[in-house]
Amino acid sequence: MTNPIAFVKEYWRVILLVAFLAFAMVALFIPGGIMADDSLADNLGDNETAANQSGDEGFTNLEYGIGLDGGTRVSAPATGMMVDELDIDDNDQRDIETTLYAELDIERSDATVRYHENDDRYTAEVFTENVTAAEFASALQSAGLDATEDDVENGVTQETRDEMINTIELRVNEAGLSGGNVYQEATVDGGYYIVTEVPGMSPNELRGLLSDRGDVQIVAYHPDGNGNQTNDTVLNDDDFSDISPPAFNDREGTHYVPVTVDNTEGSDGNSAASEFQSSMNEYGFTSEGIGQCSVHDRDAGEFNFDQDQQQWCLLTVVDDEVIDAHSMSSGLGGDMESGTWANDPGFQMIVPTQQDAQYLSVNLQSGALTAPLDFSQEQTYSTEPALADQFKTFSLMIGILSVITVSGVVFLRYRDPRVAAPMVVTALSEVVILLGFAALIRMPIDLSHVAGFIAVVGTGVDDLIIIADEVMSDGNVSSQRVFESRFSKAFWVIGAAAATTVIALSPLAVLSLGDLRGFAIITILGVLIGVLITRPAYGGILERLLTDK
Amino acid sequence: MGYFDVPDIQYPRYTNRQLAAVPLGLLAVALLVLSGSFLLTGAPVPLGMDFTGGAELTIQTTSSEAQIQTAFSVEPDSIQRIQAPGVDNQYTVQFAGVEDDEAIQTLSEQATAELEQDGNAEIVQQESTASPSFAAQTQQTALLGLAVAFVGMSALTFLLFRTFVPSIAIVLSAFSDLVIPLAFMSIAGISLSLGTVAALLMLIGYSVDSDILLNNHVLRRSGDFYESTSRAMTTGVTMTITSMAAMLVMGIVASLFGIELLASIGTILFVGLAADLMNTYLLNLSLLRWYKFEGVRS
Numbered sequence A: 001m002t003n004p005i006a007f008v009k010e011y012w013r014v015i016l017l018v019a020f021l022a023f024a025m026v027a028l029f030i031p032g033g034i035m036a037d038d039s040l041a042d043n044l045g046d047n048e049t050a051a052n053q054s055g056d057e058g059f060t061n062l063e064y065g066i067g068l069d070g071g072t073r074v075s076a077p078a079t080g081m082m083v084d085e086l087d088i089d090d091n092d093q094r095d096i097e098t099t100l101y102a103e104l105d106i107e108r109s110d111a112t113v114r115y116h117e118n119d120d121r122y123t124a125e126v127f128t129e130n131v132t133a134a135e136f137a138s139a140l141q142s143a144g145l146d147a148t149e150d151d152v153e154n155g156v157t158q159e160t161r162d163e164m165i166n167t168i169e170l171r172v173n174e175a176g177l178s179g180g181n182v183y184q185e186a187t188v189d190g191g192y193y194i195v196t197e198v199p200g201m202s203p204n205e206l207r208g209l210l211s212d213r214g215d216v217q218i219v220a221y222h223p224d225g226n227g228n229q230t231n232d233t234v235l236n237d238d239d240f241s242d243i244s245p246p247a248f249n250d251r252e253g254t255h256y257v258p259v260t261v262d263n264t265e266g267s268d269g270n271s272a273a274s275e276f277q278s279s280m281n282e283y284g285f286t287s288e289g290i291g292q293c294s295v296h297d298r299d300a301g302e303f304n305f306d307q308d309q310q311q312w313c314l315l316t317v318v319d320d321e322v323i324d325a326h327s328m329s330s331g332l333g334g335d336m337e338s339g340t341w342a343n344d345p346g347f348q349m350i351v352p353t354q355q356d357a358q359y360l361s362v363n364l365q366s367g368a369l370t371a372p373l374d375f376s377q378e379q380t381y382s383t384e385p386a387l388a389d390q391f392k393t394f395s396l397m398i399g400i401l402s403v404i405t406v407s408g409v410v411f412l413r414y415r416d417p418r419v420a421a422p423m424v425v426t427a428l429s430e431v432v433i434l435l436g437f438a439a440l441i442r443m444p445i446d447l448s449h450v451a452g453f454i455a456v457v458g459t460g461v462d463d464l465i466i467i468a469d470e471v472m473s474d475g476n477v478s479s480q481r482v483f484e485s486r487f488s489k490a491f492w493v494i495g496a497a498a499a500t501t502v503i504a505l506s507p508l509a510v511l512s513l514g515d516l517r518g519f520a521i522i523t524i525l526g527v528l529i530g531v532l533i534t535r536p537a538y539g540g541i542l543e544r545l546l547t548d549k
Numbered sequence B: 001m002g003y004f005d006v007p008d009i010q011y012p013r014y015t016n017r018q019l020a021a022v023p024l025g026l027l028a029v030a031l032l033v034l035s036g037s038f039l040l041t042g043a044p045v046p047l048g049m050d051f052t053g054g055a056e057l058t059i060q061t062t063s064s065e066a067q068i069q070t071a072f073s074v075e076p077d078s079i080q081r082i083q084a085p086g087v088d089n090q091y092t093v094q095f096a097g098v099e100d101d102e103a104i105q106t107l108s109e110q111a112t113a114e115l116e117q118d119g120n121a122e123i124v125q126q127e128s129t130a131s132p133s134f135a136a137q138t139q140q141t142a143l144l145g146l147a148v149a150f151v152g153m154s155a156l157t158f159l160l161f162r163t164f165v166p167s168i169a170i171v172l173s174a175f176s177d178l179v180i181p182l183a184f185m186s187i188a189g190i191s192l193s194l195g196t197v198a199a200l201l202m203l204i205g206y207s208v209d210s211d212i213l214l215n216n217h218v219l220r221r222s223g224d225f226y227e228s229t230s231r232a233m234t235t236g237v238t239m240t241i242t243s244m245a246a247m248l249v250m251g252i253v254a255s256l257f258g259i260e261l262l263a264s265i266g267t268i269l270f271v272g273l274a275a276d277l278m279n280t281y282l283l284n285l286s287l288l289r290w291y292k293f294e295g296v297r298s
Helices: A004-029 A047-055 A090-104 A133-142 A158-174 A203-211 A272-283 A330-338 A354-366 A385-414 A417-440 A447-472 A480-510 A516-546 B016-041 B065-070 B101-114 B132-161 B164-188 B194-220 B225-257 B260-295
Strands: A071-076 A081-086 A111-116 A121-126 A152-154 A181-186 A192-198 A216-223 A229-236 A240-243 A247-249 A254-261 A313-318 A321-326 A346-351 A379-383 B054-060 B078-081 B090-096 B124-130
Touching: A004 A417, A004 A516, A071 A203, A081 A133, A090 A111, A090 A121, A090 A133, A111 A158, A121 A133, A133 A152, A158 A181, A158 A192, A158 A203, A158 A354, A192 A203, A203 A379, A203 B101, A216 A272, A216 A354, A229 A272, A240 A354, A254 A272, A254 A354, A272 A330, A313 A346, A313 A354, A321 A346, A321 A354, A346 A354, A379 A385, A385 A417, A385 A447, A385 B124, A385 B225, A417 A447, A417 A516, A447 A480, A447 A516, A447 B194, A447 B225, A447 B260, A480 A516, A480 B132, A480 B194, A516 B194, B016 B164, B016 B260, B054 B101, B065 B078, B065 B090, B090 B101, B101 B124, B124 B132, B132 B164, B132 B194, B164 B194, B164 B260, B194 B225, B194 B260, B225 B260
Parallel strands: none
Antiparallel strands: A071 A192, A071 A379, A081 A121, A081 A152, A111 A121, A181 A192, A216 A229, A216 A313, A240 A254, A247 A254, A254 A346, A313 A321, A379 B124, B054 B090, B054 B124, B078 B090
16 A cells, blocks of 8 residues: 555545544634634624634534523514505605605604615505504505505515614624524515524513614604694604713713714705704794703602693603603703704713613614514524523433444444444444534534434434445455445435435425424435445445455 | 344235235324314314414423412413433423413413422523414424425435336335324324424435335346345345334433423334334335336236
8 A cells, every 4th residue: 555646546435534524523622613713604793792602612612502502582573564666756755654654643663665776666664563454555545656455465675674683683782692693584475584592581581672662762842832732753763873872970960871963964955963953943942941841750750741831841752652851951952042063963862760771772772673573473482591501411312322222223233343333433423524514604503403413323324224235245245346336336225315305304494494494404414414425435444344455 | 144133024925915905004094093183173183382372381390290280371281290310390381272472471470470499490491482373384384394395205206216106106105104103193192393393304204215225126126026125125124223223212312301302303203114114115015016027017
């Protein structure tokens, strides 16, 4: 065996297996693994998150899903319906939105008209359960559009779902939890679920985080000139350009969130800041209204809108709930009256408690959830970290027991350790390569993947039995030629069997059946690795052992 | 050759009809069980919470099973004690077919409120809930998945062998491999879960292996029919027995440990593979022999 080329030629199957095994070992055990940076697999795009997650996982680079690591997953669709391909003039987009708010009697956040630049079409969406398809269609008709009840589809646009996913990701990160994952999953009938996975959160906490719409508004509560009070929304959460972390004012003893109102001018020469400023001047906040707000009893934390005096209050409203009311200060009022405020439009949103400040800041940072999630169609899965640890140990035990069983049967059957031992070793190396692959792409391992690993050992050994029986049929294998011909005969069966397994499991790998995708992916990958790498190598090993060389 | 040898069935002594009668009879009984169950309960097999809506909680509590039974506003379908080494006071509680979304979401709060805490451990260790409409969606998806897998497997079989009788023999025995475990579930009261669906899909892939092996030996190799058959059987039975052993161990251990997913995959695959042994070497073989000796005579 002096010629290296001949050596490689003869043992290429085994060499390939050893190379893959070595690669898998590095990916599994060397800290940092093959991919030192997180660019490949970290779909949150947040390097810190991935680093935190892999830091405490023990001595392998494997990552675990919520079933083996603890955490909660909530899947729910977005609430809403839409009418696509509307024929709208470019200038009418806002007017139609305004008509929808008025006709359907809904909040600004509950309807939108979107323009899709790619294919030049408009979609109208409504995000509330309180509107029927018929009402939606008739509101569109009042806006002068050609839409019938049949045009109304359930569901929301991809843009809306993308915005929701973004908002939820921001919220999860704001909550200080690493390793969260938000994505959408298609269903058979064309709908989509938004799936949120967060390690270390209980179902109630996560539902709380997801059920808040987080729609922040500043409402001016002021006299309407006829002796009554009226409400006007003066700022929405998309009017802010910068939100600073919550802060505390020592002198006044108030908690607040420092914000900057957007003062970039739109096409009409106005900005959110200048419009806010002129509204404040128009409503009288900067003149007679300064300091005139007594609806909020801060000590009791109560609001009383039944006051004798005229009131000029700025209300902080989150999801239609007033969380704070305060008056215009003379300093800010003065700047607004002189018109200089809009040049440097800083502003403090005062709230009663530090908790409120935190909550407001998170909602302002992440923006409002474009559409609320429909919790009547939700699915939840959650595991406590203690039980997850227990599952980790148990699945390892089950895996080991299965391998021992398989080895036992194979040894009983063949009695010849030269045949049986490489069989067990080869089947195990399939699992090692798969684990290495999972560590490499940072696939979170869950219980369903464990089932997949066991299935892989099962199919793997089946195929090895086919190879062994075929190669050893009709007495001893004397020459390499005989071996090769028998081996390729065996391979036809293995290939056919592998193809059926892949076909049978591929629907699971594509369809959204929750837990089972991992099982299908691992089994399919295992079958492929087996057919392409490990099972040919077993042939090579058998050849070496049986052809009397 | 080994400590266990594959039995040699004296095939020439039996007619094709005799051979096929046993598996076809069992298939008929299985179909009867499924349709009977469908007429009685509206579903051929009991559907678990994944497909009807409901919840599954794993709880750790010092309360007794009787107390757990009455702790919830909805009566649990089953309470199973987990019997794993080093684990005490853990139970899996299932609620299937709960119509009310709100009730489903409050079950874990009820557990926390009504049951006794075991030391410092959280009472609700694992919670899995699905609302009825989500479950209906899952049911549809699972049915589609099974149908696509079966049709795909059948198409591939026809493509591989390109002759009608041997291919339909494989498809028929794969069908029976699915129906018999389903009937077993119906009788044993095992409800259909995502885990069992995975097992059924796996069974479609697994069970045809031995059929392909048999057909390959008989049709694509030279040699006497019975000799080819006996060789295919030696290999095929070893394969199936090995897989069955692994699945039996996984099924028993995982159900003791309370890992429902692995337990159902193990159990269903074990039953399905046992059915496959019979279907391959009685049903498929008789059809193949008919084809080989009479079908191609033209």
